[in-house]
Amino acid sequence: MRHVAIIGSGPAGYYTAEACQKAFGDDVRVDIIDRLPVPYGLIRTGVAPDHQSIKAVSRRYEATALSDNVRFVGNVTVGSDVTIAELRDLYDAVVLATGAPHDNPLGIPGDDLPGVIGSAAFVGWYNGHPDFAGLSPPLHGPGAVVVGAGNVALDVARILAKTGDEFTGSDIVAHALDALGPHRIETVTILARRGPHAIAMTPKELGELGHLARATPTVDPADLPAPEADAALDPGQRKSVAHLRAFADNHELKAITVAFDFFAMPVRIEGDERVERVIVERTHINADGRASGTGETYAIPAAMVVSCIGYRTPPIDGVPYDAKLGRFANDDGRIAPGLYAVGWARRGPTGTIGTNRPDGFLIADHIGADLPEDSGKPGRAGLDALLDARGTDVVTFRDWQNIEKAEIAAARAGAPREKFIAIADMLAARK
Known part of the structure; x- marks a missing residue:
């Protein structure tokens, strides 16, 4: 069994999870970690609100998220709730799909x-x-x-x-x-x-x-x-x-x-x-x-x-960073043994949403080539124990579905939803 942690729940993250499913079948467990209680990254907060046809790609990610071997771990901040070093100890592969959210x-x-x-x-x-x-x-x-x-x-x-x-x-x-x-x-x-x-x-x-x-x-x-x-x-x-x-x-x-x-x-x-x-x-x-x-x-x-002159990936402690290019330092997505970057965190802010799909399959290929099938690392069980010990309030994908239902119910006439804009309101709506 391979255990993969993906940091970031935007297109690059979900395409990588999909690629790992296709590459390893039932012999993989993927945890998609995001600091927000809601998934989809720039699909939710970057794509223009009047471009609903583009936002509809999230339904594809939903199918991945609801499968048995992929889960969403929301409201977890890498750096404070859990460190990269800890994730590398827990998972065979850690994939940085954090995008480039800084101007x-x-x-x-x-x-x-x-x-x-x-x-x-x-x-x-x-x-x-x-x-x-x-x-x-x-x-x-x-x-x-x-x-x-x-x-x-x-x-x-x-x-x-x-x-x-x-x-x-x-x-x-x-x-x-x-x-x-x-x-x-x-x-x-x-x-x-x-x-x-x-x-x-x-x-x-x-x-x-x-x-x-x-x-x-x-x-x-x-x-x-x-x-x-x-x-x-x-x-x-x-x-x-x-x-x-x-x-x-x-x-x-x-x-x-x-x-x-x-x-x-x-x-x-x-x-x-x-x-x-x-x-x-x-x-x-x-x-x-x-x-x-x-x-x-x-x-x-x-x-x-x-x-509107471009974006940069924010650095993360302990991860090599290319300050000139504004992304993680990597060789074709490889940063260090078991540590990878995908999407804008790998390439810089170039390409469309769809460009992230072949990127995800590239990283899945690297994981398959680089790592043994069963290292004995604890994966999600180890993460759950660590976050529970720290009192981290984790949001699941089922929680997100409840948040989404509440947003849909609150929509003004003619709108698909009214988004919660405060994390506290998101957390309150998940039950």
Whole structure:
């Protein structure tokens, strides 16, 4: 029997559990440990609330979680409730599937002013993550600046621009819906260092911006390359750029403008005790493909700046860490004997949800190749004894199902659920 502990219950964690089941059949026991009482990681608190079809992948993870040889061990914090060293003593394999929940810093003067928010915090706020439920973003003033050229930046801009009615069917939490409805932001500016051909925005997400009730996306035609240059792009990128070209041709006026500002980078954030403006420098693309400043600057009035420039995996005591890449130091997922990393904790924040599935199978293959079939380690029995001795209040998957039932019962009309945003309320709802 192989005993496997997976730290993190997001897509990478559940795909790895599924892969271990397929690789080892009944001869494996998998414990998925999470510090929150609720599973699914970024599926629950990272995927946009108006993208319910993407969130539906959790049903696949549920099938894995309800099988006999996989269990969810929620409300357990690695580091305080149990250490990595202890887990390595208890389990044949310990797999770090912690994702990359920390924002990369902007690293410019003024990025510590009130009103500068990382995308992990802002997305967590409107998705009901307990760590960020108390955030009070300044949803007022003439503008908001979103820094980044990927889908997270699009999610943030879209959420800021939608009407309350457009959130019907979503699971945006009530405090965010109430705050966003009457906000007075007039312009959402998306800053991108490079040009339209360098965006990491997918066609579906870009296309959604063109159908908002009270917002118009705009692109300066001068920022677009010659149409014939699009032929060199892959099909998906061509579709994305086609949306940008359509935005450039659209002159409809609505209450909110979502302005794409290409060849632009923030160099300074200014304000008297809070964000009031972003100083932006024009860029040009060097021969090596890097963007560098031209010296030409201008100011964008803003009450809020949301940074969407990538994420980092937080370090864990006793685990080798690559500070430059912001992930655990590993060789193809191997960190040390019996210790592995998967998903963003292995690769860094790249790829889609589905990218984590082959990642999970890679790690299962490594476990099969590296470890004996029966080491005699105690696995979950040892963990249960340790956590019980420490008085840790463990949440099971059955507990989670009760929490979910309570969230569904509390849903407003047209919404799939109303998430609990406090851990104490989650724990109270599990019985």
